Amino acid sequence: MRDLKVRIQEVHTSNYRVYRARKVWRELNRQGHAVARCTVERLMRELGITGAVRGKKVITTLPGGQVERAPDRLERDFVAKAPNRCWVADFTHVTTWAGVVYIVFVVETFSRRIVGWSAATVKATVFVLDAVEMAIWPRDRDQRPVGSGELIHHSDAGSQYTSFRLAEHLDAAGIAASIGPVGDAYDNALMESTIGLFKTELIKPRRPWKTLSEVELATAEYVDWYNHRRLHGEIGHVPPAEYEATYYTELTNPQVTTTT
Template sequence: MRHSRPTYTDAFREQILALYRSGRTPRELADEFQPSEWTIRSWIRKAEEASAPADISPDREELLRLRKENRRLKLEREILAKAGGLVRSGDEDCAPVFRFIDAHRATYPITIMCSLLNVSRSGYYAWRRRPPSARSRADAGLTKRIREIHAASYETYGAPRIHAALRADGTRTSRKRVARLMRTAGLHGSSRRRYRGAPKPRPPVAAPAPDHVQQDFTAEAPDQVWVADLTQIPTQSGRSHLAVVLDVFSRRVVGWAVASHCRTNLVVDALRQAVQSRQPEGVIHHSDRGSQYTSILFGQRCREVGIVRSMGRVATCYDNAMCESFFATLKTEWTHRQSYRTPAEVQLSLFSYIEGWYNYRRLHSKIGYVSPVAYEEAHAAEETHAATCRALRSSPARAA
């Protein structure tokens, strides 16, 4: 089917020109009626040329020519600025250029855009008539699914985690394709702010514990090594403080507490929650040398439940890098994107993030892009299967 341009009667053109003379702009007329802005401007120019006197002086004719050339140059510069480097050269794909032309055909003349961007008008019209390819239809369906995953992650997932979520759903695709479709759709993951804080000096009376971790944040099973730390969360009524306890094996938050102060009771509350939920035996509790963790009260609580204390060096964030990484993730994906009025709002917000999202649903890159709870459940299933196999091998019937 051949492409046909719309035809307008002389009476229609006269009405448009009358509206223009009454004070309406070509853009307003193009938004209200069918002709494009460039077409209306062409009618206005022809009408002005027709009403101009026939005996034009050479100087006047040169002035009109220069004005026309100046309008053309301004138009070309505006098109090239919006095209953003889409000028085609060689055997490059024409589809991005054609999409740009199609998106701006109501504002700029197609002939000028095709000439500037080094494509043919016939090629553009053939592209418009051509049905979407199978690849384009597949990209559209995949983009829809990417948008759903991105929205479900509170708009925090980038291409790696969205790719992992697609693989978990059974969708086979490459990470680069996911990144390309996210760029096209204007989607992006959350990024971290740059922050540099000054370390606080340790009180002279504090008694640090030895470092049993030595920056080796690995464990063979849950509840072997815990890491803990404190951070601040600003609110409109002052600062709130968050204390957390993480399991090194699964990166799961096993204990946390929020308060408007950063006294020792805050870290004791986080430890109490971790002990109640996990019931550990001989777990190593690693932290920095903050006054809360070196206090007598915290040391007594650790001895009461059989926890071995471990502490890193002063002003060395790498000695507690796992907790620092969690706080960076928390602030990037959650707290920096919200505003809190009171500590009570902080408490509810962190409950939603930690218990509703981070532990149970968020895909963690260090444990194979699964959630911490799913990682622990998979480990428990493997341990149960291994114990069953050992029991079968050692049974009397098997031996006989």
């Protein structure tokens, strides 16, 4: 039992101290430690270990109306059957000693993977473009390019997402822009969930933040953990990168079934 307590502490500490009993239990079983969930819950109580608790959403987006908006191509249907079919985007803010830092994320709806992000001290279209470019580049590098007309980029009606410059950039990349309705609390729920986790698991526990550079470095480390190690219940309690890798493996090596 003592060894199990040590293992629980290691799992909790190596995952930003955010895992509650369910995820600690899942990770232990992934590592080959067969243990009951109730046992993990009891030992975590004895150790005084608790996970992160989500807070309330803070609105940082103001509607933009300077150009004609793209249509809502999703209508709350965020289910994708393959990678590079639907990306969702939004941004949040972090208060630092040097001022406010804005962070934008692009998330792959198929795997929940954060495929692009960027940070800046000004809510300008350029930092949204940087996140989109980050999302596109590795797909080309890994020879899994975004097919023209296959991918939708969905966001809210903020001015950064309704700008002509972003619309032009998406069109040049063969990506269809999609803008959700104004004032719909349920639109882009996946993106709201991702940002909520980011704030709960990284930003709040490490306050106060000092500079843009400090936030950028911590975000880069968090995104790497989020994509390659964090367990996501919506995709079978595996990390997003593993989920995508499994998809491509099965795509190139399909299971052959025979009938007798």
